[in-house]
Amino acid sequence: MDPDPAPRPQDVARAAADPGDPLAALRAVASLRKLADTLEFTQVENALSAGHGWPEIAAALGVTRQAVHKKYVRRITPELRERNHR
Template sequence: MSIERIQTLAGDAGDEHPYAKLLAIAELRRELDRYEATVVRQARTIGMPWQQIAGGLGVTRQAVHKRYGKA
């Protein structure tokens, strides 16, 4: 996963054909989910608290802990 891949998929989401857009959006969503998980792990590794991570993601502490709190 890379920022370049995300940028490519975002560009593909602007394709003329709706089906091509849908495919790109679905893959973009999967890539962003993987990237988010990576960044959350990085944040926890440096000791960032769940509350701060949640604030950065615009969700509650409980939501982010439920999704990423398991080992």
């Protein structure tokens, strides 16, 4: 028998919104937050790779350039860091 597949994001979101079991809902919220953080980091790197600058990325995320730069500059690959130094 195959191991249980990973839950689909929409199922996790449904669990997060279910008032029937608040602790299970909080675990689902934490899982969604981790997924969102991973996706955001991936897309920041993709945007930088595509030639977008920090101001554009910040605008897309609804934050300041300084905020997004501070959050990600040390996490991105050195190649992207050098190419997008502003």
